[in-house]
Amino acid sequence: MKNRNQLTDNLFILIKSLSASEKRQFSLFVNRLQANNDSKFLNLFKVLSAQKEYDEAALLKATKISKEQLSNVKAHLYHQILTSLRLNPSKRNIPLQLREQFDFAMILYRKGLYQQCLKLLDKLKSQALMYEEKNLGYEILDLEKIIESQYITRSRSNRADILIDQTNELTYLNNIASQLSSLALDMYNIFLKNGYARTDEEAQAVSRHFFKHLPEYDAEKLGFREKLWLYQSYLWFSFITQDFIACYRYATRWVGLFEKNPHLITVHPVFYIKGNHYVLESLYYLNRVEQFEKALDRFEEILGSEPIPEDDNIIVLSFLYVYANKLNLRFMRAQFSGGEELLETIHKKLDRYKDKIDDHHVMVLYYKIACYHFGTQEYTKCIFYLKKIINSKTTQIREDLMCFAHMLNLAAHYQAGLDYRLEALIRTTYNFLIKMNDLHGVQRAVIDFLKGLSNVSPLLIKRRFIELLETLKKFEKDPFERRAFLYLDLISWLESNIYNKPIAQVIGEKVAKRQAES
Structure with a gap:
């Protein structure tokens, strides 16, 4: 049985999530019986619908429901709303x-x-x-x-044999699907908690864990559902081990399953949308700009197509994936100006869907917004969004995202000229990275660099930047150190200081060079 506070929160949030048509449907549903016209649960629904914030005193006064009755009436109303939604033609999947x-x-x-x-x-x-x-x-x-x-x-005389054979086949497939779905969830949980493997030892440990729990299967017998879980399992395993080519391979196979079985897009639209998102994420990490832009255009077309239902879950997911990837495209093309309208839309939608978005996805968007402001040299704004991540009390944020938020925060404070705070921030960041067991070559080099700046003559600062650049370039190709560069383009930041160019210009010149060479 839900406690009173939880029931109140759930009921109030559920009512506020209803569209105008769903509210009309509910009224028609409960008024189908004359006895319901003046029922307590219907009066409760009307009052809660009108309230902007939950006010129990006003509710009791308006409905004439006693405090002792309220809990039971709320439970009954909650049940009736769900029953109404189940009967709503738009919800009948x-x-x-x-x-x-x-x-x-x-x-x-x-x-x-x-x-x-x-x-x-x-x-x-x-x-x-x-x-x-x-x-x-x-x-x-x-x-x-x-x-x-x-x-x-x-x-039929062979009816028993047919039923036995069908049962055996479904038992096998359901068992495989159960094991693969558990493995996919396990890999996703590891990725959310730790992010990418930090060392070769971690990568090997994840690999041993993955293949130990990967069930034996006959590929010829697997159907759509079993292949979907299989590709998801391999996708998360590949993300953790930073094999982004394999990520792209399994994401495209995931999407391909739906394209071969289009009737299942309507049944499992969330999986179809997620598959397309992971195609984009893989292309982002592979830095395939042209492919990424075409895939993003295609993704937006898909979201507007008929097979994708327009329910709340789809609308929120579409927002998260489309706008995160729009920011990614700006980073890939070094477009650090003219994004005000994009950011304004993101903030409006974050506010609109705040009750339906988990903390992790909110913080991912905040980190990308902070990176955008770093690129536009708006360091105060960058620090503002990084503080939201660093000061967050939620346990849902991926550890590596938190680590690099601390790192970018140091760089932003230095660029903003807030030198008086650097010493304390360096100490806090150092202690945090030690606690997270995430103090590796790149992080140690940047912290040592910033720690020593206060004792360096202004005439020698550029030399220190050059020395750090030479150190970091050694890490750029290291499979377990390069993850730092997935979150923050430290190389371009150093070059912008060395050559006295805006970081957006430095990244833009690299993008233009890659396009000319391709």
């Missing part, structure tokens, strides 16, 4: 429709109408398997076997 048909079959079975039940189950089983609802398919087979074993149905 394929899995819900299939589950409803199975409920009808159970009713027929309990009424003793076995032939009608079997006929419905046979049709339903074909649909369930077509839409990759294999767990439901297994439940259907179980009910078919119960009917066949308990009642004389005069079905």
